[in-house]
Amino acid sequence: MKGIYEIIADKWGVGKEIIMDIPKLTIAGNREIYIENYKGILRYEPEEVWISSAMGTLIIKGAELKIKYIGLESLLISGVFSEIKYNI
Amino acid sequence: MFNKIFKFLKGYVIIEIYGLETARFVNICLRRGIDIGNVLPTEKGMSLCVRKSDFGKIRSVARKTRTRVKILQKVGLYDLFARYRKRYFFVIGLVMTAAFFAVSSRYIWVVEINGAETVDMDKLAASLDSIGVKSGALKKNLPPGTEIKRRITDANEGVAWAWVYIEGAKARVEISEKILKPDVIDRDAYCDIAAACGGVVKSMVVKNGAEAVKEGAVVGAGDVLISGKVPVYKEGQPEKYMYVHALGEVEAYTSHSRTGDYKLYYESRNVTGRGKTFYSLELFGKRFDLFRSMNVDYDDYNKTDKRNELNINGYSGICLNSTRFDEVIVNREPITVDTALEIARNKMEAEIAKELQPKSQLLGSDISYEQLDDETIRVTLNMSFIEKIGIESTGTEGTETQSIETENTPAQ
Structure with a gap:
């Protein structure tokens, strides 16, 4: 069931990540993932990165995972991804 | 690129963090405005780059998150100088190299001349030398480009345009040569018609001057065929001559030969x-x-x-x-005698062609050989032509008698 923020976002045509404070993921194949609006890093290993977000924990699994860029609101992870999932 | 340069100039520290809450360390750093980058996982925890100015701020973060910080490397201009501070010879070498390039780049060390094909190179080099475009010359002492151009073109008749391009320690001189106009025959200047090579005179057509040989005469190279010295006196009177510009065509039977040793392989x-x-x-x-x-x-x-x-x-x-x-x-690879003769003929014909007068007519040729050893033959090529052998030859008499002779009597 849609929440009030989601309905507003749909009606106004505004990005949901802006109104709902949810992460926005931009994935380039299985090589690069750009995450905006994240909360923080929970775990960082070459095969697994756990990222905290408003929607729960985002788990990225793969090989040779590297944080290429990290900022307060966005981060860029590169490597060879095998699995991306939410642990809600 | 510029980002990396500024980062290097400001300096940064590569640290390794390990302990219980390394990920939290990163999160707190970001929230406190500490710029971090190049985050990589290590065996113990993770490594990351921190600006040198932010390094003092991470102490409290480390304490809060109960992580330990180890400095792996200090990078930056200051650290580079600090590292090489006591390497005196390195620093001296570096300074000397920089000084060497700084000083040597003020001089011209190589002069390269392009475009000069018919111009006298020695004369051109001498004129460049006098202008100051030479190895070891100080670049700032060179005259302006237009001045150099003027002096080169003045000193070298065949040069239409010149410019000197300074490329580091090299002076590249670009030359454009003049297309010289063909020599105009001065019909008033005294000259003879002489034989370019030996032969038997076949025919003569004298347009100006006095016939010096008859048809059928055997002449050698340099013999006068038509003289520009024309007698203009009658018997019993003092000798008197008129010096004219000899003109005419002389055809002769000529023979040219070449001999050479050629290998049979x-x-x-x-x-x-x-x-x-x-x-x-x-x-x-x-x-x-x-x-x-x-x-x-x-x-x-x-x-x-x-x-x-x-x-x-x-x-x-x-x-x-x-x-x-x-x-x-x-x-x-062995070749037959016929092939060797063919090669020899082509080569010798080309050589003979260089010494022929224009519009020569081939009458016949004969090639013969003798075997010198198993691998070598001596080839002789004889070629006979009808050739216009008359060429202009300036006599010495002309210069000393110009003042004597003033008459303008028609030629005989």
């Missing part, structure tokens, strides 16, 4: 793959061999020279020359 050179390269260093026009001698123990080889100039915003005056010797195996 054809040589082909195949590279074996073995080779040696010798280097030499050229510093500001002076060559220094980096080997004592350039001796190779190959019986047959191909030699290749190569020049590698060091260009730093133009030629720096430093050049590495290499001379490559590639070993070759010379294979001899």
Whole structure:
């Protein structure tokens, strides 16, 4: 069931990540993932990165995972991804 | 690129963090405005880069998150100087190298001349030398470009345009030559018609001057055929001559021959793959061999020279020359006498053609050979022509008698 923020976002045509404070993921194949609006890093290993977000924990699994860029609101992870999932 | 340079100038520290809450360490750093980057996982925890100015702020973060921080590397201009501070010879070498390039780039070390084909190179080089465009000249003392151009064109008749381009330590002189107008025959100047080569005179057509030989006469190279010295006196009166510009056509039967030794085999050179390269260093026009001698123990080889100039915003005056010797195996493939004669004929015909007068007519040719040994033959080629052998020849009498003779009597 849609929440009030989601309905507003749909009606106004505004990005949901802006109104709902949810992460926005931009994935380039299985090589690069750009995450905006994240909360923080929970775990960082070459095969697994756990990222905290408003929607729960985002788990990225793969090989040779590297944080290429990290900022307060966005981060860029590169490597060879095998699995991306939410642990809600 | 610029980001990296600024980062290097400001300086940064690569640290390794390990402990219970390394990920939290990163999160707190970001929230406190500590710029971090290049986050990589390590065996103990993770490594990351922190600005030198932010390094003091991470102490409290480390304490809060109960992580330990280890400095892996300090990077930056300040640290680079600090690292090499006590390496006196390195620093002295660095300074001397910089000074060397700074000083040497103020001079011209090599002068390269392009475009000069018919111009007298010695004269051109001498004029450049007098202008100051020479090895070892200070660039700032050179006259303006237009002045150099004017002085080069004034000193060298065949040069229509010239410009000197300064490329680092090299002065590149570009030359455009004049297309010289053909010589206009001065019909008033005294001259004879002489034989360009020996032969038997076949026919003569005298347009101006006095006939010096008759048809059927045997003449040698340099013999006067039509004289410009024309007698203009009657018997019993003092001798008096008129000096004219001799004109006319003289055809003669001529013979040209060539002899040469030719081999009865054809040589082909195949590279074996073995080779040696010798280097030499050229510093500001002076060559220094980096080997004592350039001796190779190959019986047959191909030699290749190569020049590698060091260009730093133009030629720096430093050049590495290499001379490559590639070993070759010379294979001899036998050829027939007829093939050898054909090769010899082509070669000798080309040589004879160079000494012929224009519009020569071939009457016949004869080629013969004698065997010198199993591999060599001596070939003789005789060619006979009808050739216009008359060429203008300025006599010495003309200069001393110009003032004596003033009459303008028509030629006989």
